[in-house]
Amino acid sequence: MNTLVRKILLPVLMLTQLSSPGRALAGWLNRAPSVSLESVQKLFDGRKYEDVIKQLSESNIHKMRRKDIVVAYTLLGGSYQQREQTDKAIGVFQLAVELFPKDINVLSHLAGLLHTVELDDRARPLYERILAIHPNNAAAHLGLAEIERAQGNLEEALEHYGRCLEEWTQNAAVWLAYAQVLAEKQNFNAASAALQESIALQPGSVDSLSTLALFQYLQGLKSQAHETLRSAIAQAPDRGDFLLRHSLWLLEEGDLEASLSQAQRALRLSPQDPLGLWIRGVIALRRYNKATARRDLELAASKHREAPFIARIATAMILKMDWGASGEAPPLLDSREYR
Amino acid sequence: MNVLRSAIRAATLAALAAACFFRPAAAAEPIHDALLREHLWREIRAMPPGQRPKVGVALSGGGFRGGAHLGVLQVLDEAGFPVDVVAGTSMGAIIGSIYSSGMPMPKLLELRHALHFGTGTDLSSYRLLQLVLADQLMSTKKMERFIRETIGDKTFDQLAKPFACVAMDIKTGEPIIFREGPVAPAVRASMTLPGLFAPVEYRHRYLVDGGVVDYIPVNAAKLLGAQWVLASVTEGDYTKTQLTNVLFALQQVIDIRGALLAQEERRQADIAVDSPVGDIHFYQSWRVDEAMRKGRMAMKAKLFEAQRSLIVQALPQLWKLWLQPR
Numbered sequence: 001m002n003t004l005v006r007k008i009l010l011p012v013l014m015l016t017q018l019s020s021p022g023r024a025l026a027g028w029l030n031r032a033p034s035v036s037l038e039s040v041q042k043l044f045d046g047r048k049y050e051d052v053i054k055q056l057s058e059s060n061i062h063k064m065r066r067k068d069i070v071v072a073y074t075l076l077g078g079s080y081q082q083r084e085q086t087d088k089a090i091g092v093f094q095l096a097v098e099l100f101p102k103d104i105n106v107l108s109h110l111a112g113l114l115h116t117v118e119l120d121d122r123a124r125p126l127y128e129r130i131l132a133i134h135p136n137n138a139a140a141h142l143g144l145a146e147i148e149r150a151q152g153n154l155e156e157a158l159e160h161y162g163r164c165l166e167e168w169t170q171n172a173a174v175w176l177a178y179a180q181v182l183a184e185k186q187n188f189n190a191a192s193a194a195l196q197e198s199i200a201l202q203p204g205s206v207d208s209l210s211t212l213a214l215f216q217y218l219q220g221l222k223s224q225a226h227e228t229l230r231s232a233i234a235q236a237p238d239r240g241d242f243l244l245r246h247s248l249w250l251l252e253e254g255d256l257e258a259s260l261s262q263a264q265r266a267l268r269l270s271p272q273d274p275l276g277l278w279i280r281g282v283i284a285l286r287r288y289n290k291a292t293a294r295r296d297l298e299l300a301a302s303k304h305r306e307a308p309f310i311a312r313i314a315t316a317m318i319l320k321m322d323w324g325a326s327g328e329a330p331p332l333l334d335s336r337e338y339r
Numbered sequence: 340m341n342v343l344r345s346a347i348r349a350a351t352l353a354a355l356a357a358a359c360f361f362r363p364a365a366a367a368e369p370i371h372d373a374l375l376r377e378h379l380w381r382e383i384r385a386m387p388p389g390q391r392p393k394v395g396v397a398l399s400g401g402g403f404r405g406g407a408h409l410g411v412l413q414v415l416d417e418a419g420f421p422v423d424v425v426a427g428t429s430m431g432a433i434i435g436s437i438y439s440s441g442m443p444m445p446k447l448l449e450l451r452h453a454l455h456f457g458t459g460t461d462l463s464s465y466r467l468l469q470l471v472l473a474d475q476l477m478s479t480k481k482m483e484r485f486i487r488e489t490i491g492d493k494t495f496d497q498l499a500k501p502f503a504c505v506a507m508d509i510k511t512g513e514p515i516i517f518r519e520g521p522v523a524p525a526v527r528a529s530m531t532l533p534g535l536f537a538p539v540e541y542r543h544r545y546l547v548d549g550g551v552v553d554y555i556p557v558n559a560a561k562l563l564g565a566q567w568v569l570a571s572v573t574e575g576d577y578t579k580t581q582l583t584n585v586l587f588a589l590q591q592v593i594d595i596r597g598a599l600l601a602q603e604e605r606r607q608a609d610i611a612v613d614s615p616v617g618d619i620h621f622y623q624s625w626r627v628d629e630a631m632r633k634g635r636m637a638m639k640a641k642l643f644e645a646q647r648s649l650i651v652q653a654l655p656q657l658w659k660l661w662l663q664p665r
Contacts, residue, residue: 150636151632153632185417275375307369309375310371316654
């Protein structure tokens with residue numbers, strides 16, 4: 001009887017089910033998605049992430065065809081991510097990875113998210129899985145490069161950045177990151193060259209220009225560095241940090257007048273800037289103008305919330321000035337207090 | 340529909356790509372503090388070694404967890420952090436002596452492949468049988484040979500950087516700080532784990548692993564003249580050890596004693612870099628790479644703090660520099 005059921009009745013039953021136009025239509029209607037992916041994409045593009053989340057309910061996603069489900073999950077996870085609901089975004093992408101374990105994009109999103117929340121130990125195997133499927137995947141190489149960099153493995157980071165740039169030759173941000181790692185390796189020539197690539201791709205980036213100036217300065221190409229930094233300042237005159245960096249370089253080189261001038265410009269932008277005050281205080285000290293030095297250093301020392309290190313150094317300098325006046329022993333600074 | 344799906348997918352990916360792959364930089368250090376740190380650091384680096392505080396590195400004991408010291412030294416080297424003197428205990432002594440010999444960093448890092456339990460002793464079945472059946476402790480003579488083959492038959496004063504290592508006189512309990520004489524037997528004494536290895540006879544003393552009395556040799560670094568000391572610490576998490584044999588029990592005693600000592604020694608250091616290697620057992624030579632990676636991460640995380648701390652220590656010298664006519 002069992003054999004009969006298996007061999008004859010079951011196939012007949014199945015055929016009947018499949019060939020029944022009514023049943024098939026009912027099944028199709030039941031599975032037909034109530035939202036169109038195209039409209040959801042429009043919502044996503046219009047940054048209406050809350051609406052995307054509403055539209056892509058579990059029941060709606062389940063009605064979609066398998067090939068559409070992966071796109072739906074990408075939009076849903078992406079919407080949670082944009083709304084900074086990272087836990088939910090990770091949950092969505094994790095589910096998507098379980099359903100589509102070989103889908104490179106979904107793997108890539110989950111790995112990227114895990115990396116942004118510093119769960120690198122969980123992100124790494126996902127990137128490695130992507131590279132096992134597609135050895136030239138630029139996103140996975142970039143992800144691994146970022147992880148290696150964060151963990152201090154600079155050689156490995158450079159290797160992955162290099163592989164990523166073979167594919168993404170036009171990505172200014174990756175060139176910038178590559179340049180920064182080269183600089184960390186003290187390879188400033190290569191770092192400057194990589195940075196030039198980044199600047200060429202994104203000519204308006206004053207941050208890249210300022211970084212290039214720093215690399216040039218660290219290489220000892222001081223006149224070039226000053227020129228590059230001046231160019232960055234000219235493009236972004238309201239960037240106090242550029243002015244202060246320039247002021248510090250001039251201070252290092254002993255050009256007190258020019259250093260003071262740049263510090264004053266920064267202080268005009270932000271009169272209570274702790275670094276601007278510190279620089280002006282140090283210059284006054286070098287000019288033996290102790291009253292001005294004390295005033296600025298005391299102000300800098302009061303900024304311990306926004307710049308604790310500057311405040312610490314300024315405090316120590318005031319103590320030292322007091323010692324100079326009283327002729328007593330210098331206050332002993334305990335480096336262990338500064339942790 | 341396929342075209343649409345691809346288009347949707349491409350658009351979504353493009354929108355998310357930037358957010359996904361670049362982790363925002365940690366906001367641990369305000370930009371102005373960073374600018375001043377970089378400035379003062381350059382001023383310190385420009386000072387001749389005699390004019391800035393003498394920098395010491397103290398490398399703790401901890402068996403193969405000590406692979407983390409390699410990562411710590413690598414990050415310091417890459418960052419151009421000055422290291423003037425080095426002190427080491429046990430595995431810290433092995434790595435410290437080779438580093439102090441002036442071996443280039445890439446070659447030093449390669450040496451980790453040569454470090455395994457058999458590097459320091461004869462692990463033949465015959466010797467193990469002798470240990471178990473005849474109570475004959477094993478010899479660490481192989482370690483002496485390894486050090487000689489690696490750095491040459493050098494004395495302490497022939498090393499590129501001043502170096503000290505610590506052992507213990509097993510009869511008196513005194514810590515013995517080696518700063519002169521041949522390097523290889525001193526390093527051997529420093530890593531001679533009591534109970535498993537026979538004490539090293541040296542100038543009428545019987546010496547064993549210094550980890551029992553000086554787990555983090557900060558004071559040894561100070562004896563060499565260090566005015567600022569960075570301690571690389573590779574403590575084990577002894578609460579998780581399974582005490583399955585005599586050797587593990589002995590190591591447990593050293594680890595507990597080391598942890599107690601480390602509390603005070605850590606306070607003596609200006610910066611303590613604790614590599615998260617507590618779960619690596621002292622004998623797990625196959626985890627040296629992992630320990631090194633963890634050491635790199637720990638040092639990288641503490642690098643700016645170490646720079647700031649050294650700057651504070653160097654303020655008197657910087658003060659002089661600022662007030663001298665240029």
